[in-house]
Amino acid sequence: MRLASYRHGQREAWGIITEDEKVLDCSAVAPTLKAAIEQNQLSNLTPSSTELALSEVTLLPPxxxxxxxxxxxxxxxxxxxxxxxxxxxxxxxxxxxxxxxxxxxxxxxxxxxxxxxxxxxxxxxxxxxxxxxxxxxxxxxxxxxxxxxxxxxxxxxxxxxxxxxxxxxxxxxxxxxxxxxxxxxxxxxxxxxxxxxxxxxxxxxxxxxxxxxxxxxxxxxxxxxxxxxxxxxxxxxxxxxxxxxxxxxxxxxxxxxxxxxxxxxxxxxxxxxxxxxxxxxx
CATH class of the missing domain: 3.90.850.10 (Fumarylacetoacetase-like, C-terminal domain)
Structure with missing residues (x-):
């Protein structure tokens, strides 16, 4: 599973990068990818229904x-x-x-x-x-x-x-x-x-x-x-x-x-x- 931190507009978020280059927001699970790791949440990710094209976001350091x-x-x-x-x-x-x-x-x-x-x-x-x-x-x-x-x-x-x-x-x-x-x-x-x-x-x-x-x-x-x-x-x-x-x-x-x-x-x-x-x- 590929997990990325990104910026979309003025908002910073993180989520799953799918095989077809979509971004699925997981920020409801934890505020940051680091926090999700700290909380041992990586095996229990439930992304929101919001879907963005990878080309629409600016990738940040993960x-x-x-x-x-x-x-x-x-x-x-x-x-x-x-x-x-x-x-x-x-x-x-x-x-x-x-x-x-x-x-x-x-x-x-x-x-x-x-x-x-x-x-x-x-x-x-x-x-x-x-x-x-x-x-x-x-x-x-x-x-x-x-x-x-x-x-x-x-x-x-x-x-x-x-x-x-x-x-x-x-x-x-x-x-x-x-x-x-x-x-x-x-x-x-x-x-x-x-x-x-x-x-x-x-x-x-x-x-x-x-x-x-x-x-x-x-x-x-x-x-x-x-x-x-x-x-x-x-x-x-x-x-x-x-x-x-x-x-x-x-x-x-x-x-x-x-x-x-x-x-x-x-x-x-x-x-x-x-x-x-x-x-x-x-």
């Missing part, structure tokens, strides 16, 4: 105002090699955070700020936490997933190097990344699927990134286990699981995003997240 947006860095084996620093694969995941307003929805532009010309793309598979918890065992981790969505974890490359020990600045410019177009509920997947999912990023139709979760260093179950050691994971928390090699910074010369570019991130079984690029109006 989870609005998540408490935590947790990102895993350098999680594909060939991505570690891409750094060319002769380092071994890490023993533990690299972790950083994003803020909700650093992300926009499907078909909205990623914003290039005037402070940088180095806006880059990073296509990622995203876990949405359903059942929260601490110290979650790997064997139980999949039971804690509400669904999957997609992130373009847009990055200002020069700003991730402003400080010695963190990347926060370059990861949190307003609307520099995106999330969506919807969340596909976890009942559409099984452990074998999680362990061999394909993610592909295209810029203007050209494939720049393509890999499978069979090649990630830290699988989804381990990520949930590891993060729950120190975080209290909560329903609606978002975990971006890392990006394959092929980001624009890794080309010679680099191939950063410019206004007019179209970036598509496709995840098998989830969909395609699409965004243009625009300069910030100041």
């Amino acid at each position: 989870i609005l105002h998540p408490e935590k947006i947790i990102c895993i860095g350098v999680n594909y084996a060939n991505r570690n090699a891409e750094y060319r620093d002769n380092s071994n694969e890490a023993a533990y995941p690299s972790v950083f955070m994003r803020t909700p307003d650093s992300l926009t929805g499907h078909n909205n532009p990623l914003i290039r700020p005037p402070e940088s010309q180095q806006l880059d793309y990073e296509g990622e598979i995203v876990l949405v936490i359903g059942q929260g918890g601490r110290r979650i065992r790997q064997a139980d981790a999949y039971q804690h997933i509400a669904g999957l969505t997609i992130m373009n974890e847009g990055t200002l490359r020069d700003w991730v190097r402003h400080a010695k020990f963190n990347v926060t600045q370059g990861k949190n410019f307003v609307h520099s990344g995106s999330l969506g177009p919807w969340m596909v509920t976890a009942d559409q997947f099984n452990p074998q699927v999680y362990e061999n999912m394909t993610v592909t990023t295209r810029v203007n139709g050209e494939v720049r990134q393509h890999d499978t979760t069979a090649n990630i260093i830290f699988p989804f179950a381990y990520i949930i286990h590891y993060l729950s050691t120190f975080y209290l994971l909560k329903p609606g928390d978002i975990i971006a699981t890392g990006t394959p090699n092929g980001a624009g910074a890794r080309f010679d010369p680099p191939r950063y995003l410019i206004p007019g570019d179209i970036v598509e991130v496709e995840v098998a079984g989830v969909g395609t997240l699409r965004n243009g690029i625009a300069d910030e109006s100041i």
